[in-house]
Amino acid sequence: MAVYAIDEKTGESSPIQHIESRGVHPRTFRIDPSGQMLVAEHNLPVTVRDGDQLKVVAAGLSVFRIGDDGKLEFIRKYDVDVGNSSMFWMGMVEL
Incomplete structure (x- = not known):
């Protein structure tokens, strides 16, 4: 996932972080009403190669x-x- 900063004067965005989502294909995400938490949803299990073996994410x-x-x-x-x-x-x- 990528996080961007927005320049308030120009509106230009610039990347400030790339972070692994810990799943495959994060289809949707939401930020809680307080703006302090983000939840990313990975919609389905995916079989991936891990060395010589297969594992399910x-x-x-x-x-x-x-x-x-x-x-x-x-x-x-x-x-x-x-x-x-x-x-x-x-x-x-929101509660």
Whole structure:
């Protein structure tokens, strides 16, 4: 995933961080209403090669803290068993 800073005067963006999402194909993401947390949704499990073996990277939700500088800090990934389906959408609600 890529994080960009926006120059307030020119509107120009510049990359400030690239961070691994800990899954394959992060289809959607949401930022919580406080602006302090981002959750990325990985819609389906994917089989990948790991050396001479194959392993499954599970579908799931990756949680990141958003720092004061806008950069992301990985917190944890919640694997989700989607069976033969996929997660189509992920959102957040404000309590």
